[in-house]
Amino acid sequence: MGKFVITKNDKGQFHFNLKASNGQVILTSQGYSTKAACENGIESVRNNSADDSKFERKAAKDGRPYFVLKAANAQIIGNSQMYSSEDAMENGIASxxxxxxxASVEMEE
Incomplete structure (x- = not known):
């Protein structure tokens, strides 16, 4: 089972990573000003990840595929890593x- 890991950076912003059961990061959030807002972002991922239309498939300038997950209001709530192929990206979306x-939620110290 995967897990969300919340971290706080040196500027006081909270971020989360969704990690697969193998520990690989499969989705990374934007920065949030509070832990509560970060936790709301996690709930938004949970609620929107079941809807394939919320995943926007993209290509970086160098052509590598990646995806973003959007909320109902069309705001981006998470970004993937860069993938080597479209098949690998689709596997990331499935993950x-x-x-x-x-996924459980834990705070990284």
Whole structure:
């Protein structure tokens, strides 16, 4: 089962990473000003990850595929890593769909 890991950077912003059961980061959030806002972002990932239309497939300037997950209001709530192929990106999307709904949440110190 996956997990959300919340971290706080040196500027006081909170971020989360969704990690697959193998520990690989499959989705990274924006910065949030409070832990509560970060936790709301996690809930938004849980709620929106089941809907394939919320995943926007993109390509970086160098052509590598990646995806973003958007909330109902069209705001980006998470970004993926860069992938080596579109198949690998689709596997990443499937991993978010499988891991996000039941993922635990922990705070990294």
């Amino acid at each position: 978010v769909k499988n891991n996000a709904p039941g």
